[in-house]
Amino acid sequence: MSIRLVLAGCGNMGYAMLSGWLKSARLEPSAVFVVEPNAELRQRAEHLGCRVSADAAAIPAGAVPDLVVIAVKPQVIREVTAHYKRFGDGRTTFVSIAAGTPVATFEEILGKLAPVVRCMPNTPAAIGKGMMVVFSNPLVSDDVRRFVFELLSASGVVTTIDDESLMDAVTAVSGSGPAYVFHFIEALTVAAEKAGLPAETAKLLAMQTVFGAASLAAESDEEPGVLRQQVTSPNGTTAAALAVLMGEDRLTKLVTEAVEAARLRSIELGR
Numbered sequence: 001m002s003i004r005l006v007l008a009g010c011g012n013m014g015y016a017m018l019s020g021w022l023k024s025a026r027l028e029p030s031a032v033f034v035v036e037p038n039a040e041l042r043q044r045a046e047h048l049g050c051r052v053s054a055d056a057a058a059i060p061a062g063a064v065p066d067l068v069v070i071a072v073k074p075q076v077i078r079e080v081t082a083h084y085k086r087f088g089d090g091r092t093t094f095v096s097i098a099a100g101t102p103v104a105t106f107e108e109i110l111g112k113l114a115p116v117v118r119c120m121p122n123t124p125a126a127i128g129k130g131m132m133v134v135f136s137n138p139l140v141s142d143d144v145r146r147f148v149f150e151l152l153s154a155s156g157v158v159t160t161i162d163d164e165s166l167m168d169a170v171t172a173v174s175g176s177g178p179a180y181v182f183h184f185i186e187a188l189t190v191a192a193e194k195a196g197l198p199a200e201t202a203k204l205l206a207m208q209t210v211f212g213a214a215s216l217a218a219e220s221d222e223e224p225g226v227l228r229q230q231v232t233s234p235n236g237t238t239a240a241a242l243a244v245l246m247g248e249d250r251l252t253k254l255v256t257e258a259v260e261a262a263r264l265r266s267i268e269l270g271r
């Protein structure tokens with residue numbers, strides 16, 4: 001079978017996306033060629049049925065993949081992208097998921113013919129519940145845009161933006177966001193244990209509460225603020241807790257500060 005997609009980098013995010021695509025059956029594993037220097041991670045991709053190599057030079061001569069997905073750290077993006085210059089004749093679309101790195105960086109390395117899609121995913125993509133935000137350069141045709149959109153949809157919700165400069169904010173909210181939520185689960189677990197609950201129960205309650213609340217917010221027609229009020233009995237337990245979290249806008253200020261730190265770091269990574 002011919003190679004439809006080359007995945008450069010099969011670490012945390014590359015693997016999460018690959019798993020989502022293969023689970024959805026939108027791609028045959030044998031049509032995917034994974035380049036990953038780490039032997040353990042390479043083997044993990046091989047177990048999914050993909051062709052693998054430590055080196056881009058092993059991609060068969062004559063292969064013209066529809067997509068090359070660049071999923072390596074921003075710090076090595078230039079060096080790695082240069083290995084794929086031979087696919088820069090316009091027939092292959094490049095999809096980058098790197099934080100900070102602008103489309104112009106790829107255009108500079110690959111030449112002016114390469115269609116480039118910049119995508120910011122997040123790790124829930126591994127179970128089809130990711131958030132993918134996409135920005136494309138003008139060389140991406142409508143057909144390819146549809147194909148990429150369809151493929152990414154296998155990993156969750158996809159939306160587009162027209163202003164690339166917003167990608168740093170996107171990265172700070174949905175790209176890094178799962179880590180904030182995981183940390184909230186950790187914090188709620190610690191608080192639950194401090195309140196006397198056994199460790200296992202503490203973790204179960206914290207996790208199921210976040211899962212249930214997020215699912216309700218996603219499925220309900222009500223705004224999150226209304227759902228919050230529905231939990232909050234006048235002068236009850238929730239009101240006592242929210243006075244701590246919402247007093248002087250404490251949590252909002254903290255989260256805003258965290259998102260701004262991530263946004264500034266994304267800008268820095270792009271330099």
Ligand SMILES: NC(=O)C1=CN([C@@H]2O[C@H](COP(=O)(O)OP(=O)(O)OC[C@H]3O[C@@H](n4cnc5c(N)ncnc54)[C@H](OP(=O)(O)O)[C@@H]3O)[C@@H](O)[C@H]2O)C=CC1
Pocket residue numbers: 008009010011012013014035036037038041071072073074076080097098099120121122123175176
């Ligand atoms: N993790 C996340 O939640 C998200 C990450 N991203 C972006 O995704 C990208 C990858 O992040 P993440 O998955 O976390 O990082 P990882 O380090 O987990 O994965 C990157 C992988 O690429 C490998 N690699 C290094 N050089 C090459 C090469 N020449 N060819 C192919 N593979 C290579 C690395 O191997 P080795 O370690 O041996 O160098 C590593 O296994 C980053 O640009 C990040 O900004 C975007 C959204 C969310």
Ligand SMILES: O=C(O)[C@@H]1CCC=N1
Pocket residue numbers: 099171175176
């Ligand atoms: O932490 C990072 O830089 C990457 C980008 C978004 C999530 N993880």
